[in-house]
Amino acid sequence: MKLLEQAGCTVEVPPVQVCCGQPAYNSGDRATTRAIASQVIDAFEGYDAVVAPSGSCGGMLSHHYPGLFDDDPAMKARAENLAGRSHELMSFLVDVLGEKKVAAARYDGVATYHDSCSGLRELGVKEQPRRLLDSVQGLSLHEMKTPEVCCGFGGTFCVKYPEISNAMVSEKSADIAATGADTLLAGDLGCLMNMAGKLQREGSAVRVRHVAEVLAGMGDLPAIGEPERG
């Protein structure tokens, strides 16, 4: 929010919006997905841009909605219109608004950045967050060996196949530890909660934050899964 306003946008949050429908979509429930998608399309009618701080929600709107309405040309046109206006936050700031740095944010620490799957492979989010992080004072970035490999969240996957998910996130947490970073950043809440949950279960001191928190200079708030300070 702060990032968008700093970049000169007028931000509104339509109160009628809910989830983008991905849980139903990926569970094979097309009818429910269509109903929810129609609702989302209504909710965001009339805005210049729809920005989500998540690659998977952004990807759902921009890549998957139009395909839901192949048999309904009118809805398909509306879905395509929304798709063209929908962006993931980092990509919106850098690719659309042309931001090259963030205004005077400071974060003292060493971070590593996880490329969330949908953001990376559906939306091409890779360099944008790194470029903006580069302008945060006090911060250095240590890359993982495989930042592009899935963390094992996968929506309902992580509770339907917890053992496989655990094997995947364990590997991710070892990769994170090997960087020596004190902070893990990413751009998708699902991945962040999964990795934070694993790191904390393992007793790791690595703090986990959404990349936007650091870019907005809000790194003094408790990190994900961290108790209140003081």
Place this chain on the structure above:
Amino acid sequence: MESTAHAFKTNVDHALADPNLQDSLAKLKVGFSERRRQAAERLPEFEALRDRARDIKNHTLANLDFYLEEFERKVIGLGGHVHWAPTAADARRIIAELCQSVGARTVAKSKSMVAEEIALNEHLEALGIAPIETDLGEYIIQLRNEPPSHIIAPAVHLTKDQVADTFLEHHSKLGFDKRLTERNDLVAEARYVLRQKFLDADVGLTGANFLVAETGSSMLVTNEGNADLSNTLPKMHIVLASIEKVIPTLEDAAVLLRVLARSATGQESSAYTTLNTGPKRAEDLDGPSQYHVVLLDNGRSGVLGTEMQDILRCIRCGACMNHCPVYGAVGGHAYGWVYPGPMGAVLTPQLVGVEEASNLPNASTFCGRCESVCPVRIPLPKLMRHWREREFEKHLTPRGVRQGLALWSFLARRPALYRGLTSIANRVLALFGRADGRYSALPLAGGWTRFRDFPAPQPGGTFHAQWKGKEGKRKRA
């Protein structure tokens, strides 16, 4: 082979608890993907070649009947024979009859996933015909009586020590009673044992990477040269291939070969690329006197024209499994049938039934890495999602998932109620969890909290609540 895809979850438990398998997988995950990446980087036109490869396969699938008939005409013209096998049982019967027609006692086989698909070895053995696997990996797993765990590296689940034990156990009766530890020594011993079997074989059976319609050739790539011995030494050569292996021209084959090896192993090309074009001619010094091609359908023609058709583009490079984090965690045997990994998660439900293989298309995070490396750009996550849709329609989705989904979707369609409930949940979770910042156990969330903590919400209420507060302040100001 008999499918255990229905027991996927049990298979997964075994796989995760198997230290040898986990050792082997750790190597596979790094090796294959790194080599593919370097190979792709070295070839500037690689991405453009992927487009062409996709287009060639799409064109062929759109005209499959034409190219198959063209291929048949060419093979017959060369003096060979083409046998159409609508089902696996038909293919088994045709091959057995061919073997029996020359009184075969042994069949030298080069690696063929289609032969695994139709469970050919078991059938031949039951008829007293011994199939000899000549691909090193296939040979190892044949000795161990195991199915392949990968479509191009069938024994990739084994460590060197396991292979050493297997060879000692099976080769000692041939006079090799020393346990070998060096890779080269193991290969040399297998080579020695296999060489005599090539010479003794009555029939050579190979698969095919491509069938070239314009020339009637079957094309094979290997790194061991075993296929060349399988198809030149015995008097009868049988090619077993599924119908979607046909492509129009040699020119097309050249394009596909350029993406195949790079995607599979990161090689520019495989060590051996062999074209078999009909039986031995009068002026040839060697070669089989009989040349037969068995074309297997086994349900594939039913995929044509459906939303699943893209899977028929698959050229069996294995890149999708090499890059799949789920395959990387559990290996190929967990998938329970012949084809593992993402391509298997799409193909297996088609070939053994979605009821049997319902877990496979669900056991994916849709991370999309498979699609990003597929040389023929098969949208594998999308096809897995189509299976999930079919399962949902057939009420195969587990009851818990269905009920959870129904409740969630009821709420998601009612924004005010959704907001109210999430706000309450947020406050409750924050109230009890804020002190620690997280939960190590939560009711109804065992799948999550067995292995992970669950973060408590940050202070200040839901995003919508905070936004509403902020807007209120603005309006008052």
